[in-house]
Amino acid sequence: MAEFNETLSNTNLSCGAIHQTVRKVLDSINLFRETKIDVKDIEIFLKTCVGDKSRKGKRCKTMWDLTIIIKWAEATHDMTDPQILQRRALILTMIFVALRPAELERMRRETTTFKDNSVHTQVRTKTSGGEIIKVIIRKHPNPRIDAVWALHCWMDYVKTTLKYEYVWFNISERQPAKLQRIKEELVAILRKNGIPDSFPHSR
Incomplete structure (x- = not known):
């Protein structure tokens, strides 16, 4: 177990991720043991060997509250400003589908189709x-934070105003958004809602 933990510690995983991984492995091991490993002993071992020491790649010790962004999305659901339309669609898609900025950038209109209660893309x-x-x-029961509806409103604007087969745009230049621009749009939402610079944007 010590050797396994040392391997995890040499990765970019946070302390929380290491604790969860070790616990899951412990649960699996205990399925096949007559004499179970004491969880309390493992907790002491983890606290001693892992603790809260910093590791390469770990930049935050806490997570910001997601409800901050949900409240912002609810408050801006009826806006017609193109920038807000796009930002809502971006952040709600990221939240409810867990796509990274690089994956959001790769969405295309031609492979994004709307069904009755969902959007299908690749x-x-x-x-x-x-x-x-x-x-x-999937469609969310609360229309104010529904990523499907947010995407529908945004892409209606794209189809009638912009000619490219992209989904996300640099609106001021009327050009498809590169990855850096998408990150900037997402970060702008965080900063607008008071989430400090100590919380970096997604890679």
Whole structure:
């Protein structure tokens, strides 16, 4: 177990992720043991060997409250400003589908279709030689934070105003948004809602 923990500690995983991983492995081990490993002993071991020491790649010790963004989305649901339309669609898609900025950038109009209660699209994952995956965005019962409706409103604007087959745009230049621009749009939402610079944007 010590050797396994040391391997985890040499990765970019946070302390919380290491604790969860070790606990899951422990649960699996205990399924096949007559004499169970004492969880309390493991907790002491983790606290001693892992603790809260900083590791390469760990930049935050806490997470910001997601309800901050949900409240913003609810308050801006009836806006017609193109920038807000796009930002709502971006952040709600990221929240409810767990897509990274690089994957959001790879969405295309031609492979994004609307069903009665969902949106179907596909993206290439953020890995070297990433695979193309199908993504389904489900309708949310609260229309004020419904990613399907947010995307529908935004893409209606795109179809009638912009000619490209992209989904996200640099509105001021009327050009498809590059990855950096998408990150800037997402960060703008965080900063507008008082989420400090100590919380970086997604990679």
